[in-house]
Amino acid sequence: MSQEALIEYQLEDDIAILTLNRPEKRNAMSDAMRAELVGHLEALRSNRNVRALIITGKGKGFCAGGDIAGMKIRMEQDPAVVGFNGWERQQGVHYAASLLLNLPIPTIAAVNGAAAGLGADLALSCDFVVAARPAHFTWAYIARGLIPDGGGMYFLPRRVGLARAKALIFSGRRVSSEEALQLGIADSVCEADALLSTAMDMAKEMSSGSRTAIALTKSIINHSYEISEHQVFDEGSKAQGICYTSQEHRASVQAFLDRAKEAGK
The missing domain is CATH 1.10.12 (Lyase 2-enoyl-coa Hydratase; Chain  A, domain 2)
Structure with missing residues (x-):
């Protein structure tokens, strides 16, 4: 029996839709999920038939951040190898963010629920962010003794300004969808049942030109x-x-x- 895809792919009206598919884990980003994401992004980079990309999550969450199971494994490793392994893993994290940032088509995050840590960074790696009303964002890395490693230190200041970015990262507080719209983290807020159609409308509008x-x-x-x-x-x-x-x-x-x-x- 084939294993269910961690990233679901569909194409509708020349718009690609990638759906994070670990709903039981609130779509926390595992290494295997990231590898699938990279594969899709690499394929989209050279696909001249796709005009835009939407990324969303299945279930109640958009992406709950890094996979706790992976963090547990790291805690059990020999400290002598953790540093280099961590550096090597970060290259994969940053490659995925760079691929998404530089995709030559408009990209839209359709944030259906919690976007935390890596999930919030993933959303901001896209050109535009559409949030459902129940969605929220948080950069709580520092509470775990970490720095934002998914691009948040690059993307967030460009969205909200330097001082606000520091405040959101240092405090790690939750930002509702409505506040996200006010701060500029989100570009649009809509009802949950209209999220995908709103993202599709934006994708079509933003990709209608040359x-x-x-x-x-x-x-x-x-x-x-x-x-x-x-x-x-x-x-x-x-x-x-x-x-x-x-x-x-x-x-x-x-x-x-x-x-x-x-x-x-």
């Missing part, structure tokens, strides 16, 4: 905080040159010219 232009814009704007305006201009010039030759641009211009010609008759 895929080439979206991918190139995302590749530059994602790191625009870290580079100078001259570098943004330089990268933008190169990207625009590619856009000039794209089929989407040429078709759009031709359609405009055809409409203008018809209007002038």
